[in-house]
Each structure stands twice: as C-alpha cells, then as structure tokens.
Amino acid sequence: MSEESKKSTDSGIEIKQVYTQQHLPGNLDEKPGVYPFSRGVQPDMYRGKLWTMRQYAGFSTAEESNKRYHYLLSQGVSGLSVAFDLPTQIGYDSDHPLSEGEVGKVGVAVDSIEDMQILFNGIKLEEVSTSMTINATGYILLALYVALAKQQGADLKKISGTIQNDILKEYAARGTYIYPPKPSMRIITDIFEWCSKEVPKWNTISISGYHIREAGSTAVQEIAFTLSNGKAYVKAAQEKGLDINVFGKRLSFFFNAHNNLFEEVAKFRAARKMWAKIMKDLGTTDPKAMMLRFHTQTGGSTLTAQQPLNNISRVTIQTMAAVLGGTQSLHTNGYDEALSLPTEEAARIALRTQQIVAYESGAADTVDPLAGSYFVEAMTQEVEEYAWKLMEKLMQWAEVLPLSNKGLFKMKLPAVLMSTSVTLRTMRR
C-alpha cells in the first residue's frame, strides 16, 4: 500500500482497508450491565430509559433564567442545566472591576442567596435534578442550593443533581481556577465527604474530558487525561480515609463527541472498560462504584462559521456516536454556535436532532448495536491500548497533581491542536 492511500484517525490509529475475523480481540463474550461494562452500564440501556436530553443554557439574569426553566419544565424536561457567568465561576461579585463586560454573558450571575431564590422561584428542588457547571466556586453554589432547599423544607436526602467540580481540567484546559491544585483538591474531597452524609443523591463531580478535547487533544488523549484525573481524585479521597464504595458511586464523567463516528464509539466503550478496571484495582468491591456514567456534548470546535448549515450534519453524526457509545445524557450544539449564542431555531433543531436519533433512527432499539463488528471491536481494543500507554507515560512523568502544576499537559496540547486546525483547513477546501 502506498503512503498516499494510508488512513488514520486523529489519534494516529491506522485504519486498515478491511477488517476480518482475525482482527477481533480474544474475549468478546461480554454482557452489558456487568463488569467491565464495555457494552454499557445497564443491561437494558435505552430500552429501559432513553438518555436524558439535557440542554445547557443560561440567561443574563436570574429572572430570565427562571422563566426559561419554567418553560423547559412545562415541556416535560426533568433535568435542569445551569450555565453561570464567568464572574460567578471565578468568584468575583458582579460589581468587581474584573467583572466588567462579563456579567450575565455566558450564563447567569449569582452573587447571593437572593439570586438563587429568584433563579429557582416556583421550582421545588426536591422534584428536579439540577446540573450546575461550576468548578472553583462549586462549594459556594452547592451551599446556596442546599440552603435554598432547606428554606423550601426539602428532604436533603432526596435532592439530586451534579456540580462539575473538576478543577484539574481547569488548569489544563478551561481556565476558571482560583486556588492552586493542592488546596483545591482538599475542597473537592471535602465536598465528597460532606455530600455522602448530607446529600447522598448528589453527583459530587463530573470529571471532564470535554474541555481537554476542545483545547486540542485527540480522542485517545481525551480519555487518558480524564481517567488520570479521575484516578487522582479517587486517590486523594482515599488518602482522606473516605470509602471508595460510597463516594465512587457518585463520580460521573463528561466527554466530547467529534466527527469520526467509529473512533468515538470505540472511545466510549474503551473508557468504560478502563475505568472499571482502575476502580477495581484501587479496591472497589461494589460494581456500582466501578461504572463509568457519563454526559456527552457534541464538539463545539468541530463547527465552522463558514457554511454553518453543514454543522447540522456534523451534530447528527456526533449524536449517533454518543448514543452508539452508550451515553447517559446528551447536549447537542446549535449549528450557529461558531457565530454567536444559538438562536432559538438553532437550539430547537439541536434538540430535534436528538429526538430524531432517539425515535426514528433505531439506534436506541437494542443495546450496544456495534458490538461484534470486526472494525469497532478492533478499534475499541486499539484505543484502549493507546490510552493505557499514554496513562502510563503520564504517571511516569509525575502524578497528575504536580503535572498540572508544571503545565506538562499544556506542552502536549499545542502540537496536536495545531495539526487539528491544519487538518480542518485542508478538509474544508
């Protein structure tokens, strides 16, 4: 085969012209819902319950956001997803000089319990699950949320939701950190401990590969970095004396879905298998604490400002990848997001894309439909092998904590993102 006709994924996995039985990995006799969960965390997956269609949204003021939440709830949505503005995410009041121009821009501003009261006015916190994209100030927003729940007379044992609370990827990719890694890890593991006693149904962290991918990583790097971060949190919690079988059940993940359908499906399958093994090796005995449950968002950086309607096709492929990969919840991007915040029409098409995949494509009708495919099984194995190798290398360099300190993560990223940008340009022609 000439150099010219060779094909490979962004992660550098070479794709053969044809896959046959000889490329199948040895033991494929796995069932969904049991260790190591490659085929999904539930035995019935979407036959039992479809993934949660959870669209991330935040509006300028608490009043506006509250109106939106009431509208969404009236449309039968059971989960809210709150976007906060950057001052709230980084711990500045709305009237701080550094907040100028940012207040209410990428989400809602919450400065006080009064804002929280307005944000959830007329909504019983005991009856909804609320996902909050909040990290460095996660403990403050969670405290406000719980305080509001108490004011409403809610049973704290019943309130449910998620805070993102993943500080390690903030240093690597997203940028809303306040404190150095060590004290930040202390806050996070304090949250694990407090929640396990006071709000046991709360997902205490959403360990995120999404932003690492958006910052320019490959699919393999996305899971290798994310699972390494996950391992760092687990170890920190264990050092504090917390029970892995208890806090382990409340860990959740957040991944990206890009355009290479088969590599993405392989990525999700491999990630589940790897996390189950990691948790088992760290001493978990309860299978529920070995399950990798995850939210997916379609890839913002794959959208182009040029010919924006083409993005609808991209989002559809990415939706298929998330669903065939067994996601627990999904946000689909608006086709115009490379140009501005999504218009109402774009947001509606994004949600309809999920519904078309759910109700018309047949992708949700059976569990893990691509299992046994020569190509997908071989790819799953290769993604897994590549990711283990990279994780091992990461560990050799340093444990993840000092790694974030030294910025080694960031050194690996620019080269890849440069090549992504070049590839996109070439593809666009």
Add this chain to the structure above:
Amino acid sequence: MSRPIRVLVAKVGLDGHDRGAKVIATALRDAGMEVIYTGLRQTPEMVVSAALQEDVDAIGISILSGAHNTVFPKVITLMKEKGLDDVLLTGGGIIPDEDIAELNKIGVGKLFHPGTNTHEIADYINGWVKEHRSF
C-alpha cells in the same frame, strides 16, 4: 521594515478559552513575526501597557465570552490615550457581524471568525503594518 513585525496576542477578561489565541500565536510566529502572548485574565490596562513596553506593531485580542463590546472600545480608548494610535488593534472570536461593524467604526481593525485560515490573518497584519508603519 528592517526588523520582524511584533505582535501582542492577548486574552482579556475572564474567558478561559485560549486555544484560538495559541493557534494564532503559533501561526504568526511561523509567519516570521515576533509574538508575545499575555496569558489569561488580562485587563485592557494591562494589555495596552504591555503593548507600549514591548513596542508592538499590532495587538490581537481573542475573545469568546461575549464581552467584546466592552473590551475593544476600552482598549482603543486607552491606546489613543497612550499615543498608540499607529498600532493595529485586531482580533477574533465568537463576535456577531453587526457587532464587528460597530467596532470597525470606532477604529478596531478586522475581526476574524473561528475557522479563518491563519494565513489570511498573517497576510492582513503584514499588509497593514507595511502600509501604516513603514519607518
């Protein structure tokens, strides 16, 4: 010009999305320019002060948080105050066309959307500097 073009690439405000800024910084460097990258969370004052001290020919601001209508006017006002009115202020990010038109009116140069070919940006800066700063 007898020396390489000097460009300050800046992130202003609280926006942590720095992939675009880094791609541009790398591309401009590859195009033969001297690039200074400010890092995250800069104020307009810090950016203009750095531009002055580094004697740059152009400032490129990357902004994806929607704060562009606050940030660009502030930077251009400060640039005029400090006598940097012969320096190009350009940039890019998620900035709607109608906002770009308004910002162009107050003296901001071209603003680029995501996905712009990086050669186009380097060519623009090269051309502008040749035309306005030939000394």
